Amino acid sequence: MEISGWGRYPVVQAHCCSSFSENKARSCISSQGSWISYGLGRSYGDSALNEQVLLLQYLNKMLYFDEKNGILTCEAGVTLAEIADCFIPRGWFLSVTPGTKFITLGGAIASNVHGKNHHIAGSFVSSLISFELMLANGEVEYCSREQNKDLFYATCGGMGLTGVILRATIQLKKVNSAYIQQKTIKARNLEEIFNLFEEYSDWTYSVAWLDCLSKGKDQGKSLLMLGEHANDHVLRYKSKKSISIPMDLPKFSLNKYSISLFNKLYYNKTRKAINDTTTTIEKFFYPLDSIHNWNKIYGKNGFLQYQFVLPKESSFEGLQNILSQISHAGLGSFLTVLKLFGPERENYLSFPQEGYTLALDFKIENKLFPLLERLDSLILDYGGRLYLTKDARMSSEMVIKGYPMFDQFKDIRDKYSLYNKFNSIQSKRLGI
Helix, strand or coil: CEEECCCCCCEEECEEEECCCHHHHHHHHCCCCCEEEECCCCCCCCCCCCCEEEECCCCCCEEEEECCCCEEEEECCCEHHHHHHHHHHHCEEECCCCCCCCCEHHHHHHCCCCCCCHHHHCCHHHHEEEEEEECCCCCEEEEECCCCHHHHHHHCCCCCCCCEEEEEEEEEEECCCCEEEEEEEEECCHHHHHHHHHHCCCCCEEEEEECCCCCHHHCCCEEEEEEEECCCCCCCCCCCCCEECCCCCCHHHCCHHHHHHHHHHHHHCCCCCEEEEEEEHHHHHCHHHHEECHHHHHCCCCEEEEEEEEEHHHHHHHHHHHHHHHHHHCCCCCCCEEEEECCCCCCCCCCCCCEEEEEEEEECCCCHHHHHHHHHHHHHHCCCEECHHHCCCCCHHHHHHHCCCHHHHHHHHHHCCCCCCECCHHHHHHCC
């Protein structure tokens, strides 16, 4: 079977085993060779790709819900979309959610996803109470902050390399509305958007769209979007149907001119300097989910999402230099997202650290890779790291220098004899 991540790069041939139960998962991994879990294929690069792939989207039952305390237990193949559809009308929402709801619960744990509230709530592990993990020998271990603590923190952000997540228990967040009170503020440059993030750091949700091709005094021109849950007790919620991109767009359709035009139009769509509106949870958290197969915009060769984080003390200077490199190369991204991260957690391979993170989408073309190598060097110089969930090409040096607990993670893999059973194309490339 031919599979890929959401970026559609790389594409590999894999033997896929569908897991409908714990016993089926055990039967699959008991065969020869190594495996990696695969949910809905929304990790961007090669972190969920391997010669043998365990499909977990069918392990998708909701098992228990504590209505009083908002504690939910599900199988790992349940999606965030299913959780939102079921529980927002009952007054509960995900404590932490990324920019798409079309990922599985197991994938959210393996990537330790983050959202627009990391500076307040941390990443997905903050809402995770426990999970059950199948190891290489087929045994299942209960993992929490108190029991099998090493496996708990290695698995959160561990990219599926510690075993098969079967079930998990998470803490939902009480909400009184299916709507968000949103404030949008225009920022004229990078200095202004940094000041705005700090000024409004007490808001629960914050994210900025940024024009990565702007130069000079306009460098970092952006829109800051802030949000708080409304308190109107209107809990009607239903996922809306999405429009669909029916085919791959031609390669020439995305270039520095079309991206520059899009950026200008998007920035100017907000007329006022500050605009207050009410919007739905759907539109605020998951704007791209309204476009089915939006990855086809980048053409049949696919794209890379390049996401990095820089420590707070070096974020401003680092982003200035990185944005200058991108604009000079003319390889812009119309999906450029800036967020503020809170303190780093104790997970071994967790991506966030206190500072600013930028995510960019680049279509695959030959001149992209030299640019990314230059950006890699800058990110290391400024003490940053790349996000494994988005990666399809970083070097082992990049992950070793960027993740200070890399060796401890490898020790966990060795302790539980995981090297010969759980691997991905990414883990082999990076020597994890």
